[in-house]
Amino acid sequence: MNAERYLTARARLIEHALRRYVPPQRKHPRKLSEAMRYSLFSGGKRIRPILLLAAAEAVGGERAAAMPFACAVEMIHTYSLIHDDLPAMDDDVLRRGRPTNHLVFGDGIAILAGDALLTDAFHIMAAELAHRTRGGRAAAALKEIAEAAGSAGMVGGQAADLEAEGAEPNLPVVEYIHVRKTGALLVACIRAGAILGSARPNALRQLTRFGEFFGLAFQVADDILDAEAGVAVTGKTPGRDRARRKLTFPAVLGLPAAKERARGLLANALAALDPLKAPAEPLRAIARYVVARGCDGRPA
Amino acid sequence: MNAERYLTARARLIEHALRRYVPPQRKHPRKLSEAMRYSLFSGGKRIRPILLLAAAEAVGGERAAAMPFACAVEMIHTYSLIHDDLPAMDDDVLRRGRPTNHLVFGDGIAILAGDALLTDAFHIMAAELAHRTRGGRAAAALKEIAEAAGSAGMVGGQAADLEAEGAEPNLPVVEYIHVRKTGALLVACIRAGAILGSARPNALRQLTRFGEFFGLAFQVADDILDAEAGVAVTGKTPGRDRARRKLTFPAVLGLPAAKERARGLLANALAALDPLKAPAEPLRAIARYVVARGCDGRPA
Numbered sequence: 001m002n003a004e005r006y007l008t009a010r011a012r013l014i015e016h017a018l019r020r021y022v023p024p025q026r027k028h029p030r031k032l033s034e035a036m037r038y039s040l041f042s043g044g045k046r047i048r049p050i051l052l053l054a055a056a057e058a059v060g061g062e063r064a065a066a067m068p069f070a071c072a073v074e075m076i077h078t079y080s081l082i083h084d085d086l087p088a089m090d091d092d093v094l095r096r097g098r099p100t101n102h103l104v105f106g107d108g109i110a111i112l113a114g115d116a117l118l119t120d121a122f123h124i125m126a127a128e129l130a131h132r133t134r135g136g137r138a139a140a141a142l143k144e145i146a147e148a149a150g151s152a153g154m155v156g157g158q159a160a161d162l163e164a165e166g167a168e169p170n171l172p173v174v175e176y177i178h179v180r181k182t183g184a185l186l187v188a189c190i191r192a193g194a195i196l197g198s199a200r201p202n203a204l205r206q207l208t209r210f211g212e213f214f215g216l217a218f219q220v221a222d223d224i225l226d227a228e229a230g231v232a233v234t235g236k237t238p239g240r241d242r243a244r245r246k247l248t249f250p251a252v253l254g255l256p257a258a259k260e261r262a263r264g265l266l267a268n269a270l271a272a273l274d275p276l277k278a279p280a281e282p283l284r285a286i287a288r289y290v291v292a293r294g295c296d297g298r299p300a
Numbered sequence: 301m302n303a304e305r306y307l308t309a310r311a312r313l314i315e316h317a318l319r320r321y322v323p324p325q326r327k328h329p330r331k332l333s334e335a336m337r338y339s340l341f342s343g344g345k346r347i348r349p350i351l352l353l354a355a356a357e358a359v360g361g362e363r364a365a366a367m368p369f370a371c372a373v374e375m376i377h378t379y380s381l382i383h384d385d386l387p388a389m390d391d392d393v394l395r396r397g398r399p400t401n402h403l404v405f406g407d408g409i410a411i412l413a414g415d416a417l418l419t420d421a422f423h424i425m426a427a428e429l430a431h432r433t434r435g436g437r438a439a440a441a442l443k444e445i446a447e448a449a450g451s452a453g454m455v456g457g458q459a460a461d462l463e464a465e466g467a468e469p470n471l472p473v474v475e476y477i478h479v480r481k482t483g484a485l486l487v488a489c490i491r492a493g494a495i496l497g498s499a500r501p502n503a504l505r506q507l508t509r510f511g512e513f514f515g516l517a518f519q520v521a522d523d524i525l526d527a528e529a530g531v532a533v534t535g536k537t538p539g540r541d542r543a544r545r546k547l548t549f550p551a552v553l554g555l556p557a558a559k560e561r562a563r564g565l566l567a568n569a570l571a572a573l574d575p576l577k578a579p580a581e582p583l584r585a586i587a588r589y590v591v592a593r594g595c596d597g598r599p600a
Contacts, residue, residue, distance in 0.1 A: 025451075028476065032451060032459035083415060088407030107388030111411060112459045115383060115418070116451035122422045123446035129429065129439035139429035139439070146423035151325075151332060151416035159332035159412045176328065 003285040010053065011046040014070060021071050021124055022117075035105040035113035036120075040078050042096045043235075047218075048185065049074045051286060052193040055207055058273075058280040061197020068128040069141055069196060073189050075121035076149050079114040080185075084158060086110060090244065097235040122146070141192035148188030157181025166245045169252040175216070177247060182222070183215030190214075190283075206272050207283075213269035214287050220262040221294025223248040227255065259295045266291040303585040310353065311346040314370060321371050321424055322417075335405040335413035336420075340378050342396045343535075347518075348485065349374045351586060352493035355507055358573075358580040361497020368428040369441055369496060373489050375421035376449050379414040380485075384458060386410060390544065397535040422446070441492035448488030457481025465544060469552040475516070477547060482522070483515030490514075490583075506572050507583075513569035514587050520562040521594025523548040527555065559595045566591040 022040055025033035049070030056066040085092040085100040086107060092100055102110035125142045129135040147153060157180025164173055190211035194204050225234055226241045227250045241248045249258040269287050273280045322340055325333035349370030356366040385392040385400040386407060392400055402410035425442045429435040447453060457480025464473055490511035494504050525534050526541045527550045541548045549558040569587050573580045 029456050029459035029463060031463060032456060036451065079415075083411055086408075086411065088411055108386075108462050109459060111383055111386065111388060112455050112462070114415075115379075116455040116459075118415070118418060119446060119450035119455060123443065123450050126439060126443035126446045130436070130443045132439075135435055135439055136430070139426060139432075139435055143423065143426035143430045146419060146426045150419035150423050151336065155412050155416040155419060156329050156332060159329035159409060159416075162408050162412070163329060163331060 001281055001285050003289040006282060006285060007045065007047075007050060007289065010050045011044075014046045014049045014053075014067075014074065015041070017067050018071050018074060021068075022075070022120070031105060031109055032112055032116060035101055035109045036117055038104060039082050039095075039101050039113065040075065040117065042098055044074070044078070044096065046074060047286070047290070048077050048189045051186065051283070052189040052196075054282040054286065055190040055193030055199075056197035057193075058207065058276055058283055059194050059197040059199040059203050060279065061193070061199075066193055066196045068124050069138075069145070069192055072121035072125045073145060073185065073192070075117045075124075076145070076154075077185065079117035079121075080149075080154055080158070082110055082114040082117070089158070089162065090240070092237060092240060094237045095235065118149075137195050137198065141195045144188045144192045144195065145185075148184040153180050153184035153188070154182075157184065161246070164247050167247060169247060171252050174247045174249060174252050178216065178219040178249075182219045183212065186215040186218060187211035203276060206275055209272035210269050210283065210287075213265045213272060214290075217262050217265035217269060217287065217291050220249045220258055220265065221291050223250050224255065224258055224262065224294040227251075262291050262295050301581055301585050303589040306582060306585060307345065307347075307350060307589065310350045311344075314346045314349045314353075314367075314374065315341070317367050318371050318374060321368075322375070322420070331405060331409055332412055332416060335401055335409045336417055338404060339382050339395075339401050339413065340375065340417065342398055344374070344378070344396065346374055347586070347590070348377050348489045351486065351583070352489040352496075354582040354586065355490040355493030355499075356497035357493075358507065358576055358583055359494050359497040359499040359503050360579065361493070361499075366493055366496045368424050369438075369445070369492055372421035372425045373445060373485065373492070375417045375424075376445070376454075377485065379417035379421075380449075380454055380458070382410055382414040382417070389458070389462065390540070392537060392540060394537045395535065418449075437495050437498065441495045444488045444492045444495065445485075448484040453480050453484035453488070454482075457484065461546070464547050467547060469547060471552050474547045474549060474552050478516065478519040478549075482519045483512065486515040486518060487511035503576060506575055509572035510569050510583065510587075513565045513572060514590075517562050517565035517569060517587065517591050520549045520558055520565065521591050523550050524555065524558055524562065524594040562591050562595050 022037060024037060052070045052073055053063050053066050057063060081095060082101045084090050085095055086102055093103060101113060129138045132138055157177050161177045161181055190207050194207045266287055270284055273284055322336060324337060352370045352373055353363050353366050357363060381395060382401045384390050385395055386402055393403060401413060429438045432438055457477050461477045461481055490507050494507045566587055570584055573584055
């Protein structure tokens with residue numbers, strides 16, 4: 001399958017759903033709505049919601065039932081980018097090729113836009129639960145996402161990252177940070193999708209294993225991109241990680257070994273999907289695409 | 301009934317439950333956990349969770365089943381205080397008589413502590429839902445809380461407040477801001493409690509009406525306290541609202557008329573509870589206590 005064509009088509013579907021969930025507010029407080037939509041509709045690749053839908057379909061579930069959760073994880077991801085870019089955190093000026101949220105709207109509104117995206121994401125999922133007569137699976141999916149996004153997951157990873165800035169390169173610490181900061185939500189997307197798709201325990205286990213390897217591969221590839229590629233590819237200020245003395249895989253392992261590692265993680269991720277056969281083909285394509293983008297500096 | 305004794309006993313119960321839900325983390329990222337607990341355990345009055353439990357009991361519901369939601373709303377309230385106090389927002393240095401979170405932990409960790417409290421609150425509620433066999437009411441309660449906390453509620457109110465700073469005193473705008481910034485979550489506490497307690501439609505309507513009047517009375521009383529009382533009573537920098545040219549009820553109406561208004565709102569709130577008879581007595585006591593604290597400068 002053509003990964004790029006698949007991802008583009010899926011991103012368009014998600015874009016469409018997100019525009020329904022987060023419509024512009026013409027009235028008070030208009031600035032908040034503008035700030036939320038500025039970051040939410042800024043050309044993100046929508047990898048997380050695409051993974052969630054693909055995991056649901058890999059176990060025979062329906063895409064439509066998973067869509068509210070797919071939109072919610074993209075909103076949660078977007079909130080985390082807005083907050084991470086703040087001067088008090090990574091202090092970044094460029095995101096997806098545009099000025100970061102706080103540069104356009106001010107720090108106060110940027111913080112609130114993040115808060116609103118996070119909270120509204122939970123509202124969307126809760127509304128979906130409340131109108132289902134049997135919401136057990138949806139509740140379990142919501143729980144996965146909330147846990148992965150909170151203090152034991154993404155926020156914990158970002159806090160550890162802040163604390164570790166300028167520390168000596170150290171592989172266990174890098175892995176600790178990335179497993180939480182990026183990996184946890186990626187795994188939650190895949191698990192939530194699988195749960196919503198009524199995965200059997202075996203399939204859920206295999207998809208979780210895929211998610212764990214993929215999550216780490218994703219981050220290694222992203223670190224490599226930050227180290228190697230220019231702003232045209234990443235949309236971010238190039239070399240920021242090095243400038244901030246962030247603990248990254250290339251910083252700890254060196255570039256060639258980091259690429260080797262990304263490819264090894266990809267192989268493990270793909271192996272975990274073997275029992276799922278053809279319906280898991282989109283997940284395989286996404287994983288190959290992401291790692292190739294980092295390691296070969298090309299988009300597919 | 302003795303309101304103060306009731307509130308103290310209830311606050312202790314909630315404190316105990318919160319300590320189980322948000323235990324200290326001795327490991328990485330320890331600073332995040334310390335920051336979360338610094339603000340969560342700083343002597344808050346726990347009015348919101350107390351209201352939630354009291355509303356559940358007013359319709360014959362069980363306290364224990366409502367407790368996870370009560371803890372969650374206190375965590376959401378605490379996150380909102382941490383973010384509101386940030387330099388990019390109200391820039392306050394004192395909260396509950398202690399230095400604000402960002403002064404102790406830095407802006408970055410303070411933002412993350414707020415993010416984590418908010419997200420973990422949803423995790424607690426989702427976990428409660430996921431382990432119930434019939435979670436319909438719990439899902440509806442979660443939806444109320446998420447909606448009230450998000451862009452259409454609390455975050456929207458804070459954004460409108462930021463935008464309105466320094467504007468001409470204007471009663472509709474003050475009410476717009478307060479209905480969202482404080483009122484929405486208070487009403488959601490009462491409605492969520494009632495829903496968890498299996499309120500019939502009539503009782504839910506009466507409690508909602510109570511919540512709307514009480515929410516506004518609460519804010520008027522709080523504004524009066526900020527204008528009149530010293531730091532010993534409020535635990536906040538005195539006169540901050542005036543200094544920031546915040547739109548408040550005393551600023552718009554003058555102090556005597558603001559007090560009059562608080563008492564009128566209290567009377568309406570109490571009238572809404574009439575049909576609920578004796579089980580609603582704690583709600584009445586809370587409402588009287590809150591308004592007396594603002595209007596008479598005494599705690600009961």
